[in-house]
Amino acid sequence: MELWKDDQLLSVxxxxxxxxxxxxxxxxxxxxxxxxxxxVYSILQQIEYVKTQGLDYLYLGYWVPHSTKxxxxxxxxxxxxxLDGQWHRLNKALSEYExxxxxxxxxxxxxxxxxx
Numbered sequence: 727m728e729l730w731k732d733d734q735l736l737s738v739x740x741x742x743x744x745x746x747x748x749x750x751x752x753x754x755x756x757x758x759x760x761x762x763x764x765x766v767y768s769i770l771q772q773i774e775y776v777k778t779q780g781l782d783y784l785y786l787g788y789w790v791p792h793s794t795k796x797x798x799x800x801x802x803x804x805x806x807x808x809l810d811g812q813w814h815r816l817n818k819a820l821s822e823y824e825x826x827x828x829x830x831x832x833x834x835x836x837x838x839x840x841x842x
Contacts, residue, residue, distance in 0.1 A: 736756050
């Protein structure tokens with residue numbers, strides 16, 4: 727997906743079409759346009775595409791709660807996360823505090839050999 731203003735390419739979102747949804751692989755944009763929230767706009771465009779195609783899901787990919795660069799994923803709802811092999815649906819966006827607590831709890835439940 728591309729976003730143009732006149733002859734200037736502002737952003738590109740690479741996606742994979744799946745049977746039940748769209749996988750948002752990576753989005754990049756013109757650095758000088760960072761105040762335009764083009765990443766958010768791209769996700770909204772992807773949501774619209776999913777709806778018009780009759781697909782069930784937009785997959786934003788892996789989310790690591792302690793990675794501030796990935797926390798934007800928790801701003802969208804509903805959100806489904808995989809914990810202990812089970813999918814859990816969250817019906818509201820998470821606050822920064824909730825993201826931090828979730829990340830902390832995930833770290834404390836890891837087997838000892840993985841948390842070193």
